[in-house]
Amino acid sequence: MELPTQAQQEMLQASEFKLKRSLDSGQLSVLRPEPKSIIEIHISNDDVKRPCLETQVSESENSLEDHQIIHNLPQEAESVPNEQDEHEENGKGEPIQATSEVTLVLTAEELRLDKEYRKSCLTFRQHLPCFKLQPPPAQESSEDDNTAVIEPIPKCRECRRRSLATASSDVYCRFYEFRRLQYNEKGHLIVVGFPNPYSEPSAVDLAIWQPDEQTEPTSGFMDIQVCRYILLHAGDQFCYLWRQEAEALKLHENPDGTIAWKKAVQGIREICDVCDTTLFNYHWTCRSCGFGVCLDCFKDRKEGQPRVGARRKNAGGGQKGCDEYHWLVCTHPSGGPNQQHVLADLMLTQIIAGDALNVLGRLMHEVRTLWQVPQVCGCLLSKQEIKDSQLDDLIQDMIKESQLKQHTSLSSLASEQKLHQQQKLEELHSKKLEFARERGIDYVPGRVWTKETLGKDPITSAFDNFKHIDFLRKGLAGLRRFLPPRAMTLAHSTQLAPGVPHEWLCDGKLLRLTDAMHPDNRVLFQEVWKCGQPVMISEVARSLNLSLWHPQAFCADFGEKPNDLINCLSGNLVPNQPMKHFWEGFQCMNKRLLDANGKPMLLKLKDWPPGDDFAEILPTRFADLMKGLPMPEYTLRSGNLNIASCLPKMFVPPDLGPKMYNAYGSALHPDKGTTNLHLDISDAVNIMVYVGIPQDADNKPQLAATQKAIALGGCDYITRARCQTSDVLPGALWHIFPARDADKIRDLLNRVTLEKGYRLEPDHDPIHDQNWYLDDKLRARLFTEYGVEGHPIVQCLGDAVFIPAGAPHQVQNLHNCIKVAEDFVSPENITHCYHLTHEFRRLSHSHTNHEDKLQIKNIIYHAIKDCCTILTRALDERIDLEMTKLKED
Numbered sequence: 001m002e003l004p005t006q007a008q009q010e011m012l013q014a015s016e017f018k019l020k021r022s023l024d025s026g027q028l029s030v031l032r033p034e035p036k037s038i039i040e041i042h043i044s045n046d047d048v049k050r051p052c053l054e055t056q057v058s059e060s061e062n063s064l065e066d067h068q069i070i071h072n073l074p075q076e077a078e079s080v081p082n083e084q085d086e087h088e089e090n091g092k093g094e095p096i097q098a099t100s101e102v103t104l105v106l107t108a109e110e111l112r113l114d115k116e117y118r119k120s121c122l123t124f125r126q127h128l129p130c131f132k133l134q135p136p137p138a139q140e141s142s143e144d145d146n147t148a149v150i151e152p153i154p155k156c157r158e159c160r161r162r163s164l165a166t167a168s169s170d171v172y173c174r175f176y177e178f179r180r181l182q183y184n185e186k187g188h189l190i191v192v193g194f195p196n197p198y199s200e201p202s203a204v205d206l207a208i209w210q211p212d213e214q215t216e217p218t219s220g221f222m223d224i225q226v227c228r229y230i231l232l233h234a235g236d237q238f239c240y241l242w243r244q245e246a247e248a249l250k251l252h253e254n255p256d257g258t259i260a261w262k263k264a265v266q267g268i269r270e271i272c273d274v275c276d277t278t279l280f281n282y283h284w285t286c287r288s289c290g291f292g293v294c295l296d297c298f299k300d301r302k303e304g305q306p307r308v309g310a311r312r313k314n315a316g317g318g319q320k321g322c323d324e325y326h327w328l329v330c331t332h333p334s335g336g337p338n339q340q341h342v343l344a345d346l347m348l349t350q351i352i353a354g355d356a357l358n359v360l361g362r363l364m365h366e367v368r369t370l371w372q373v374p375q376v377c378g379c380l381l382s383k384q385e386i387k388d389s390q391l392d393d394l395i396q397d398m399i400k401e402s403q404l405k406q407h408t409s410l411s412s413l414a415s416e417q418k419l420h421q422q423q424k425l426e427e428l429h430s431k432k433l434e435f436a437r438e439r440g441i442d443y444v445p446g447r448v449w450t451k452e453t454l455g456k457d458p459i460t461s462a463f464d465n466f467k468h469i470d471f472l473r474k475g476l477a478g479l480r481r482f483l484p485p486r487a488m489t490l491a492h493s494t495q496l497a498p499g500v501p502h503e504w505l506c507d508g509k510l511l512r513l514t515d516a517m518h519p520d521n522r523v524l525f526q527e528v529w530k531c532g533q534p535v536m537i538s539e540v541a542r543s544l545n546l547s548l549w550h551p552q553a554f555c556a557d558f559g560e561k562p563n564d565l566i567n568c569l570s571g572n573l574v575p576n577q578p579m580k581h582f583w584e585g586f587q588c589m590n591k592r593l594l595d596a597n598g599k600p601m602l603l604k605l606k607d608w609p610p611g612d613d614f615a616e617i618l619p620t621r622f623a624d625l626m627k628g629l630p631m632p633e634y635t636l637r638s639g640n641l642n643i644a645s646c647l648p649k650m651f652v653p654p655d656l657g658p659k660m661y662n663a664y665g666s667a668l669h670p671d672k673g674t675t676n677l678h679l680d681i682s683d684a685v686n687i688m689v690y691v692g693i694p695q696d697a698d699n700k701p702q703l704a705a706t707q708k709a710i711a712l713g714g715c716d717y718i719t720r721a722r723c724q725t726s727d728v729l730p731g732a733l734w735h736i737f738p739a740r741d742a743d744k745i746r747d748l749l750n751r752v753t754l755e756k757g758y759r760l761e762p763d764h765d766p767i768h769d770q771n772w773y774l775d776d777k778l779r780a781r782l783f784t785e786y787g788v789e790g791h792p793i794v795q796c797l798g799d800a801v802f803i804p805a806g807a808p809h810q811v812q813n814l815h816n817c818i819k820v821a822e823d824f825v826s827p828e829n830i831t832h833c834y835h836l837t838h839e840f841r842r843l844s845h846s847h848t849n850h851e852d853k854l855q856i857k858n859i860i861y862h863a864i865k866d867c868c869t870i871l872t873r874a875l876d877e878r879i880d881l882e883m884t885k886l887k888e889d
Helices: 006-014 108-120 203-209 224-251 295-302 356-370 389-406 416-439 490-496 521-529 551-558 580-587 611-617 619-628 700-712 717-723 739-755 776-786 827-840 856-888
Strands: 021-023 069-072 103-106 180-183 189-191 259-261 268-270 283-285 292-294 347-350 470-472 480-482 502-505 510-513 535-537 562-567 572-578 603-605 659-663 675-678 683-692 730-736 791-796 800-803 809-813 816-824
Touching: 103 108, 108 180, 203 356, 224 295, 224 356, 224 389, 224 827, 224 856, 283 295, 292 295, 356 856, 389 856, 490 502, 490 521, 502 717, 510 521, 521 535, 521 827, 551 580, 551 816, 562 580, 572 580, 580 603, 611 619, 683 730, 683 791, 700 717, 700 730, 717 791, 730 800, 730 816, 739 776, 827 856
Parallel strands: 259 347, 510 535
Antiparallel strands: 021 268, 069 103, 180 189, 283 292, 283 347, 470 480, 502 510, 535 800, 562 572, 562 603, 603 659, 659 816, 675 809, 683 800, 683 816, 730 791, 730 809
């Protein structure tokens, strides 16, 4: 891992506050805390973690050029801490001290631009951080000089609270590319406003947000059926998002109707200063310090609701630098040390260029109507109809033709053999389709049809049970869709996907696909996945090089590297241990670390390797995993049904893994989980790549405890029979609960907490805190009192478990396991991701899940944009083709 620079180390020591600009994860420098002097440290979710300093260095500043220009600012102007600076904290409750002498370095290009702007006196967008803006020219003063004193340009809160001498390489200034500046005739720099969202965006800026004929979709290959499928599942959530943005105009209190435009800057993720949620479009900004607040926090304060996700308070009971609503106070020196941000003074700001949001909102409803995608958003635009019968017939033909290509689950990831099969199928069905057209027969190729579904489009029939949808939590994050759980039989599923090897577990509610690479797996997968149910796919190990994932291989490659371990029995931390102590314990009990009582500890490897660094640290294993991922259209980063792939490259990519989960088996401790109950904001696939038992101990008690744990776990007969065969070694016991039942589980855990005499902590959550493992007694109580029943799943070597977003789940390793997981964002579960973003923002600032790093609003927006662009282009090309044929005839 690349070591942090000296400047970054000094900056972290000077100011340990949490940055409000998260930059490109590929350029982060993570500082490892010093090892503790004790063996085990108790882990608490209330402990404040050292923030990760996220910086981005531009190429021009990173390269040491011979012709760099150095400017020394006067001590009187910059080095003396003013009254407000004394109230700024460095994360430890201590005031930040300014430096006694400041040295700024400008590159030749920056100096050239500054001279041009000074000479032309034209307005320009701030292209430097505040601390690098040049001071006015020195002028001789006289008694007769009546020239008005020009106040210095106010610095944003980020530039003011940093050590100026060490911050010259940072580009996370609040006013960077945002504030408009101008040099007057006397060379003084003045603020002349902020960019207009309609007149100032360039064609390049508009292309990021607005579907257009010249811009290629970010997502790459997406055919007609894939686009319609995404619009079906994500379109209603986008409509709610659009209406929510329109609400900002009604909430705005500033009598100045100006709306500023904040350009999206490469590699910078704008975050709300109150709840840490990614700023999508409309938000409110302070003109003086750059403080930004999102639509939801602004609305909460206007309605007088309690604060969300409060920061940790100091020992005195208050919190310095914040008002009663836990909003940061303004850092502008003229307002005094405790100047609060008033709603009526904040400036409404938008990030999307021009009117692109409204254009896309209207286009999406029109496209969904044209392409016969069901809409349940309930807005007026969703009720429009097509009155052009010829256009309707043309689109019908295009839909049916596109089904030919999807019959073999084709995508850009399809092999050459599958492409050859598709070509044969197209030739086979083309004559039938032409025959049907001539005689007006409603013929849909490529599927086995029953009497009920004959002639129906698969996308339309996918939601025939729309009337059974259960909408919950209206008003918090829109309509959260829950389809009723679906139990299937082999007789039914074999009709849907003939030839796909599979079986049904958990009374027909858990699909297990037994051929990981079968081309038609997607048909059955989507039938279950859209209902929010987990899926298991076996035999994934056939596509992997398992020798790369053996404990001995990791011990040989990384045994001397230090890392933190966690004792699963006590929940305590064992810090800074060479990883060979962990990996050697996989095979040998005598080599395991001992606790204070001299007993072998039940360890798991904590957060290794870091998610952002997996491809760098383990490039060979990363390539092997990408090659063997099941359902690649969902799980690969470039998969056309992983809508996170639609996010443009200029945005900070969300951390979707891969992540590894390495731990010893704990079947002898049925009340202790390897991973406690929790839920994730995105979908995930977890693959078991190694299962083992130590060879230097009596394994009979371990094997007996494993079978007992499987029986107590509530597994069905088919699962128990599989785990008793000689060639299958059970690895981990999962319990995955439906997302719709998360609140019922919370209620039970809160009741148990009160029954034990503890109090409920505000801004905490029993699921998100990950302090509970539901043993057989708690699971029985959950079923008896709430009717909630999970999916007990036994994961063996080569099994991949798909966990839907928002589904609470827990894991107990039965034997020693190495698992690797990859996250993705599927269109079916987009409403859960959206809802969880709102749920996480209500957690405390010290909570590990508080900050929104998924950027789900941006993902939804750009997925809808790409789908509308592709379908619109396809229709235009088809119309041009038909017109050409008519002219030739």
